[in-house]
Amino acid sequence: MTLDPFTTAGLVGLSGALLGIGLFGIVTRRNFILLLVAIEIAINAAVLNFVYFAAFASNPSSGLNGQSAAIVVIGLAATEIAVGLAIVLALNRIRGSINVTEATALKL
Protein backbone atom coordinates (compact mmCIF):
# COMPACT_ATOMS: atom_id res chain seq x y z
CA MET A 1 0.00 0.00 0.00
CA THR A 2 1.43 3.32 -1.03
CA LEU A 3 0.63 6.75 0.27
CA ASP A 4 -1.35 7.90 -2.74
CA PRO A 5 -4.28 9.99 -1.51
CA PHE A 6 -5.09 11.27 -5.00
CA THR A 7 -6.95 8.04 -5.76
CA THR A 8 -10.56 6.96 -5.76
CA ALA A 9 -10.24 5.54 -2.23
CA GLY A 10 -8.73 8.77 -0.90
CA LEU A 11 -11.34 10.94 -2.55
CA VAL A 12 -14.34 8.83 -1.59
CA GLY A 13 -12.91 8.67 1.93
CA LEU A 14 -12.78 12.48 2.05
CA SER A 15 -16.26 12.85 0.66
CA GLY A 16 -17.54 10.17 3.04
CA ALA A 17 -16.03 12.03 5.98
CA LEU A 18 -17.71 15.26 4.82
CA LEU A 19 -21.01 13.42 4.43
CA GLY A 20 -20.61 12.00 7.95
CA ILE A 21 -19.96 15.51 9.34
CA GLY A 22 -23.01 16.83 7.49
CA LEU A 23 -25.23 14.02 8.78
CA PHE A 24 -23.92 14.58 12.30
CA GLY A 25 -24.89 18.25 12.04
CA ILE A 26 -28.32 17.41 10.63
CA VAL A 27 -29.18 15.07 13.51
CA THR A 28 -27.64 17.10 16.37
CA ARG A 29 -27.97 20.82 15.61
CA ARG A 30 -31.25 22.50 16.51
CA ASN A 31 -30.51 25.99 15.18
CA PHE A 32 -32.07 26.37 11.73
CA ILE A 33 -29.04 28.19 10.26
CA LEU A 34 -26.66 25.49 11.54
CA LEU A 35 -29.01 22.91 10.02
CA LEU A 36 -28.73 24.67 6.65
CA VAL A 37 -24.93 24.75 6.99
CA ALA A 38 -24.90 21.00 7.72
CA ILE A 39 -27.06 20.31 4.67
CA GLU A 40 -24.68 22.40 2.54
CA ILE A 41 -21.71 20.35 3.78
CA ALA A 42 -23.49 17.11 2.82
CA ILE A 43 -24.44 18.47 -0.63
CA ASN A 44 -20.87 19.66 -1.21
CA ALA A 45 -19.63 16.14 -0.45
CA ALA A 46 -21.81 14.93 -3.33
CA VAL A 47 -20.65 17.69 -5.69
CA LEU A 48 -17.03 16.81 -4.89
CA ASN A 49 -17.76 13.25 -6.05
CA PHE A 50 -19.24 14.51 -9.33
CA VAL A 51 -16.19 16.69 -10.00
CA TYR A 52 -13.70 13.98 -9.06
CA PHE A 53 -15.24 11.22 -11.15
CA ALA A 54 -15.63 13.68 -14.05
CA ALA A 55 -11.90 14.40 -13.88
CA PHE A 56 -11.03 10.69 -13.87
CA ALA A 57 -13.69 9.51 -16.33
CA SER A 58 -12.54 7.06 -18.98
CA ASN A 59 -14.19 8.98 -21.83
CA PRO A 60 -14.61 12.76 -22.13
CA SER A 61 -18.35 12.84 -22.75
CA SER A 62 -19.19 11.16 -19.44
CA GLY A 63 -16.73 13.51 -17.74
CA LEU A 64 -18.52 16.50 -19.19
CA ASN A 65 -21.84 15.00 -18.09
CA GLY A 66 -20.47 14.74 -14.56
CA GLN A 67 -19.41 18.39 -14.52
CA SER A 68 -22.81 19.42 -15.92
CA ALA A 69 -24.53 17.45 -13.15
CA ALA A 70 -22.31 19.21 -10.61
CA ILE A 71 -23.40 22.61 -11.96
CA VAL A 72 -27.08 21.63 -11.71
CA VAL A 73 -26.58 20.39 -8.14
CA ILE A 74 -24.80 23.64 -7.15
CA GLY A 75 -27.76 25.61 -8.53
CA LEU A 76 -30.25 23.47 -6.64
CA ALA A 77 -28.27 23.86 -3.41
CA ALA A 78 -28.25 27.65 -3.79
CA THR A 79 -32.03 27.58 -4.34
CA GLU A 80 -32.44 25.46 -1.23
CA ILE A 81 -30.47 27.97 0.84
CA ALA A 82 -32.65 30.82 -0.39
CA VAL A 83 -35.90 29.04 0.53
CA GLY A 84 -34.37 27.85 3.80
CA LEU A 85 -33.49 31.41 4.80
CA ALA A 86 -36.99 32.59 3.90
CA ILE A 87 -38.29 29.92 6.30
CA VAL A 88 -35.77 31.14 8.91
CA LEU A 89 -37.11 34.71 8.61
CA ALA A 90 -40.75 33.57 8.77
CA LEU A 91 -40.04 31.29 11.73
CA ASN A 92 -38.19 34.07 13.52
CA ARG A 93 -41.13 36.43 13.05
CA ILE A 94 -43.82 33.94 14.07
CA ARG A 95 -42.04 32.15 16.96
CA GLY A 96 -39.34 34.64 17.91
CA SER A 97 -36.74 31.91 17.69
CA ILE A 98 -35.05 29.84 14.99
CA ASN A 99 -34.89 26.68 17.05
CA VAL A 100 -36.38 23.92 14.90
CA THR A 101 -37.80 22.09 17.94
CA GLU A 102 -40.20 25.03 18.46
CA ALA A 103 -41.66 24.83 14.96
CA THR A 104 -44.47 22.45 15.90
CA ALA A 105 -47.48 24.12 14.26
CA LEU A 106 -48.02 21.21 11.85
CA LYS A 107 -47.97 18.59 14.60
CA LEU A 108 -51.11 16.49 14.98
Add this chain to the structure above:
Amino acid sequence: MPLLGDSQVSLADWAFLALGAVAVVTAAASLLVRELVHTILWIATFFVALAALYFLLEAPFLGVLQLGVYAGAVTILLLFGVMVTRKRIFSREAATGLRPAPIAAAGLAAVVVGAVAVEVGGVAGLPSSPQPYETTSLSAALFGTYGPWLWLLGLVMMAALAGAIYLVREGRE
Protein backbone atom coordinates in the same frame (compact mmCIF):
# COMPACT_ATOMS: atom_id res chain seq x y z
CA MET B 1 4.76 2.64 2.11
CA PRO B 2 6.73 5.74 1.13
CA LEU B 3 7.32 8.19 3.92
CA LEU B 4 6.31 11.80 3.79
CA GLY B 5 8.82 13.67 1.67
CA ASP B 6 9.41 10.65 -0.53
CA SER B 7 9.64 11.54 -4.18
CA GLN B 8 6.83 9.08 -5.01
CA VAL B 9 4.38 11.44 -3.35
CA SER B 10 3.66 14.09 -5.94
CA LEU B 11 2.83 17.74 -5.36
CA ALA B 12 -0.80 17.07 -6.37
CA ASP B 13 -1.00 14.40 -3.65
CA TRP B 14 0.29 16.87 -1.07
CA ALA B 15 -2.14 19.54 -2.19
CA PHE B 16 -4.99 17.04 -2.10
CA LEU B 17 -4.05 15.89 1.42
CA ALA B 18 -3.73 19.45 2.71
CA LEU B 19 -6.96 20.69 1.11
CA GLY B 20 -8.84 17.58 2.24
CA ALA B 21 -7.62 18.09 5.81
CA VAL B 22 -8.63 21.77 5.70
CA ALA B 23 -12.07 20.82 4.34
CA VAL B 24 -12.73 18.21 7.04
CA VAL B 25 -11.46 20.39 9.89
CA THR B 26 -13.35 23.52 8.80
CA ALA B 27 -16.56 21.54 8.18
CA ALA B 28 -16.37 20.01 11.66
CA ALA B 29 -15.44 23.36 13.25
CA SER B 30 -18.37 25.14 11.58
CA LEU B 31 -20.79 22.78 13.31
CA LEU B 32 -19.04 22.72 16.69
CA VAL B 33 -18.28 26.37 17.47
CA ARG B 34 -20.88 28.15 19.57
CA GLU B 35 -20.99 31.56 17.88
CA LEU B 36 -22.97 31.59 14.65
CA VAL B 37 -20.73 34.23 13.06
CA HIS B 38 -17.73 31.97 13.61
CA THR B 39 -19.71 29.14 12.00
CA ILE B 40 -20.09 31.28 8.89
CA LEU B 41 -16.38 32.15 8.80
CA TRP B 42 -15.51 28.44 9.03
CA ILE B 43 -18.01 27.43 6.37
CA ALA B 44 -16.64 30.14 4.05
CA THR B 45 -13.14 28.64 4.49
CA PHE B 46 -14.65 25.22 3.76
CA PHE B 47 -16.17 26.47 0.50
CA VAL B 48 -12.86 28.05 -0.57
CA ALA B 49 -10.99 24.80 0.20
CA LEU B 50 -13.47 22.87 -1.96
CA ALA B 51 -13.06 25.41 -4.77
CA ALA B 52 -9.29 24.88 -4.58
CA LEU B 53 -9.92 21.11 -4.80
CA TYR B 54 -11.96 21.66 -7.96
CA PHE B 55 -9.09 23.65 -9.49
CA LEU B 56 -6.79 20.77 -8.53
CA LEU B 57 -9.17 18.38 -10.29
CA GLU B 58 -8.84 20.41 -13.52
CA ALA B 59 -12.36 21.82 -13.26
CA PRO B 60 -11.68 25.60 -13.23
CA PHE B 61 -15.22 26.55 -14.23
CA LEU B 62 -16.64 24.56 -11.32
CA GLY B 63 -14.04 26.15 -9.05
CA VAL B 64 -15.04 29.68 -10.06
CA LEU B 65 -18.71 28.73 -9.73
CA GLN B 66 -18.04 27.37 -6.24
CA LEU B 67 -16.26 30.59 -5.26
CA GLY B 68 -19.02 32.79 -6.66
CA VAL B 69 -22.08 30.85 -5.56
CA TYR B 70 -20.94 29.34 -2.28
CA ALA B 71 -18.08 31.43 -0.90
CA GLY B 72 -19.83 34.55 -2.19
CA ALA B 73 -23.59 34.31 -2.31
CA VAL B 74 -24.42 31.53 0.16
CA THR B 75 -22.03 32.92 2.80
CA ILE B 76 -23.56 36.39 2.51
CA LEU B 77 -27.08 34.93 2.65
CA LEU B 78 -26.23 32.98 5.81
CA LEU B 79 -24.63 36.06 7.36
CA PHE B 80 -27.78 38.03 6.49
CA GLY B 81 -29.87 35.33 8.15
CA VAL B 82 -27.78 35.64 11.31
CA MET B 83 -27.96 39.45 11.25
CA VAL B 84 -31.74 39.68 11.05
CA THR B 85 -32.53 36.95 13.57
CA ARG B 86 -30.27 38.04 16.44
CA LYS B 87 -30.45 40.99 18.75
CA ARG B 88 -26.71 40.83 19.28
CA ILE B 89 -24.69 39.40 16.42
CA PHE B 90 -22.05 37.77 18.61
CA SER B 91 -24.40 36.04 21.01
CA ARG B 92 -23.64 32.45 21.81
CA GLU B 93 -25.74 29.42 21.14
CA ALA B 94 -27.03 27.49 24.10
CA ALA B 95 -24.76 24.51 24.57
CA THR B 96 -26.19 21.44 22.91
CA GLY B 97 -24.94 18.33 24.61
CA LEU B 98 -23.21 15.93 22.24
CA ARG B 99 -25.09 12.71 22.78
CA PRO B 100 -23.33 9.50 21.71
CA ALA B 101 -26.09 8.21 19.41
CA PRO B 102 -25.79 10.83 16.62
CA ILE B 103 -22.00 10.71 16.76
CA ALA B 104 -22.16 6.94 16.44
CA ALA B 105 -24.63 7.19 13.56
CA ALA B 106 -22.51 9.72 11.67
CA GLY B 107 -19.36 7.69 12.36
CA LEU B 108 -21.10 4.55 11.11
CA ALA B 109 -22.12 6.36 7.91
CA ALA B 110 -18.54 7.54 7.40
CA VAL B 111 -17.20 4.00 8.00
CA VAL B 112 -19.69 2.48 5.53
CA VAL B 113 -18.73 5.01 2.87
CA GLY B 114 -15.05 4.41 3.67
CA ALA B 115 -15.52 0.64 3.26
CA VAL B 116 -17.16 1.25 -0.12
CA ALA B 117 -14.21 3.50 -0.97
CA VAL B 118 -11.75 0.71 -0.24
CA GLU B 119 -13.90 -1.67 -2.32
CA VAL B 120 -14.02 0.55 -5.39
CA GLY B 121 -10.51 1.94 -4.84
CA GLY B 122 -8.97 -0.56 -7.21
CA VAL B 123 -10.95 0.38 -10.32
CA ALA B 124 -8.61 -0.29 -13.22
CA GLY B 125 -8.35 1.45 -16.56
CA LEU B 126 -8.99 4.96 -15.32
CA PRO B 127 -6.70 7.86 -16.28
CA SER B 128 -3.94 8.35 -13.74
CA SER B 129 -4.20 12.13 -13.67
CA PRO B 130 -7.19 14.51 -13.84
CA GLN B 131 -8.43 15.14 -17.36
CA PRO B 132 -8.79 18.82 -18.26
CA TYR B 133 -11.82 19.88 -20.28
CA GLU B 134 -12.29 22.98 -22.39
CA THR B 135 -14.92 25.27 -20.92
CA THR B 136 -16.42 25.52 -24.43
CA SER B 137 -16.99 21.77 -24.59
CA LEU B 138 -18.44 21.92 -21.07
CA SER B 139 -20.90 24.58 -22.19
CA ALA B 140 -21.78 22.48 -25.26
CA ALA B 141 -22.56 19.51 -22.98
CA LEU B 142 -24.39 21.73 -20.48
CA PHE B 143 -26.67 23.38 -23.04
CA GLY B 144 -26.92 20.29 -25.26
CA THR B 145 -27.34 17.06 -23.33
CA TYR B 146 -28.15 18.85 -20.10
CA GLY B 147 -30.40 21.50 -21.67
CA PRO B 148 -33.66 20.09 -20.22
CA TRP B 149 -32.06 19.94 -16.78
CA LEU B 150 -31.10 23.61 -17.03
CA TRP B 151 -34.69 24.48 -18.00
CA LEU B 152 -35.91 22.48 -15.02
CA LEU B 153 -33.39 24.21 -12.76
CA GLY B 154 -34.61 27.60 -13.98
CA LEU B 155 -38.23 26.64 -13.29
CA VAL B 156 -37.32 25.36 -9.82
CA MET B 157 -35.47 28.61 -9.09
CA MET B 158 -38.47 30.69 -10.21
CA ALA B 159 -40.80 28.63 -8.03
CA ALA B 160 -38.35 28.95 -5.13
CA LEU B 161 -38.18 32.73 -5.59
CA ALA B 162 -41.99 32.99 -5.57
CA GLY B 163 -42.14 30.70 -2.52
CA ALA B 164 -39.50 32.70 -0.66
CA ILE B 165 -41.34 35.98 -1.31
CA TYR B 166 -44.60 34.36 -0.16
CA LEU B 167 -42.95 33.11 3.04
CA VAL B 168 -41.46 36.44 4.10
CA ARG B 169 -44.25 38.79 3.01
CA GLU B 170 -45.65 41.26 5.51
CA GLY B 171 -48.89 40.84 7.41
CA ARG B 172 -48.63 37.09 7.73
CA GLU B 173 -49.60 35.34 10.93
